[in-house]
Amino acid sequence: MSEVIEMILIIIIVTLCFLMIPFNLQPNAVIEARKKFDIFIRLYDKPYRHNMREYDRRFQIFRSSLNKIAFLNVHRMENDTAIYGITQYADLTDQEFLQWNLSVLKHQMGPGQILQEKITPLDKFIIESSSAEMKDAIIFTRAKRSLQISDYLPKVVDWREKNVVPAVKSQGNCGACWAISVMDTISSLSTIKKKQPNVTDLCIDQVINCAGNGNYGCDGGDTCRLLEWLQNEQIVLNTLSDCPTTLSTENNPACKFGKVNEQKFLTVGSFSCVSLVDREHLMLRYLATRGPIVAAVNAISWQYYLGGIVQYHCEGRYEDLNHAVEIVGYNLESNIPYYWVKNSWGTTFGDHGYIKIEIGKNLCGIANRVSFIELV
Incomplete structure (x- = not known):
């Protein structure tokens, strides 16, 4: 009887160990985004490649762009319909894109003009x-x-x-x-x-x-x-x-x-x-x-x-x-x-x-x- 109880306890402990491990078969979204971003900055020769502060800021904007791209492609039901993806502007905010x-x-x-009749x-x-x-x-x-x-x-x-x-x-x-x-x-x-x-x-x-x-x-x-x-x-x-x-x-x-x-x-x-x-x-x-x-x-x-x-x-x-x-x-x-x-x-x-x-x-x-x- 004691052996059966001991076996049950071992099974419970092992199960709890597995439950406590953050087990995820899907690739980490941040890691995948960073891989794409590194390819992006090399492809378009972005000047902030070795500027860590600007790199991090642009990376966050880039991740936001990936979400926008996914949203834009939601309605793509036909092959002829517009497709959206990573472009040279993917590291710009909406305001920057509009301004530039x-x-x-x-x-x-x-300057100096007045309203004419x-x-x-x-x-x-x-x-x-x-x-x-x-x-x-x-x-x-x-x-x-x-x-x-x-x-x-x-x-x-x-x-x-x-x-x-x-x-x-x-x-x-x-x-x-x-x-x-x-x-x-x-x-x-x-x-x-x-x-x-x-x-x-x-x-x-x-x-x-x-x-x-x-x-x-x-x-x-x-x-x-x-x-x-x-x-x-x-x-x-x-x-x-x-x-x-x-x-x-x-x-x-x-x-x-x-x-x-x-x-x-x-x-x-x-x-x-x-x-x-x-x-x-x-x-x-x-x-x-x-x-x-x-x-x-x-x-x-x-x-x-x-x-x-x-x-x-x-x-x-x-x-x-x-x-x-x-x-x-x-x-x-x-x-x-x-x-x-x-x-x-x-x-x-x-x-x-x-x-x-x-x-x-x-x-x-x-x-x-x-x-x-x-x-x-």
Whole structure:
């Protein structure tokens, strides 16, 4: 009897020992995250690799990014749907990403400026856009019907195949998306209109450093105000090969441009700055018959974009617009119809510098503020 009791006690003690050991067959989440982070900082050559304090701070942000990425992929039910993952921005907070890569695409008065009584075309647009929801409610049913694609429109349009789309740019730490998107679109439209065999890059620095009308260079600008400036001043644009040196003084840049051949590039004759919410068929029509267009977007959720078609997690409110892009085509044959959108964060972003956005839902605010450009 005593032997049986002794055996039971031994079994109980051994069982308790196993229960007290933190036994886990799953890999430690922190260890796995750190392995990914170490690969990440080597891959993108992050400068804080040997700075332990900054390393630890960025690692915590990186772990938070991993959770966000998992959330973004929850709705991924189809192979075509956007997929999110670790990108070069995975060690940035939302605020840092917004500050370094995006900006608010609305007019802001510069130092010393006072409010003028004269209302410019952009001010008029901003005023009108505030009542867009009311107007959309009135025409909602008709607009939804009109989104049905006309038979005469091609099912697939990609202006890159015509060699009229400039290469993807990288704006770096310069908030120049407003200039890059407009200048690249003008370059495309000029090539199409003049029936040239290949596209020629324009001198984007000419606009970044010299555009007036409420634009502030690398500190931000506005596509509509830029187009208004180009039109009013009848600016003759330099090609990249003729790009002059921009001299800077201590206080402000002094723009110096040599004489340019006015036949090289056309000037801006007219442009639109309109809301096409629930009327995206007009965007498709222009893309099919005229060429690329400029759009303001909300790109805050693009921080982790790897590829696929954006269908979720991209708010479309006008007040959230913070980036400018060039739309170069569309695909209506895909299970999920989408736009081809050229970004300005280099070719390592998304699909070789491009992002696909579903058509017809004003995703990322892509239809809130659209510019069609006519050259003369």
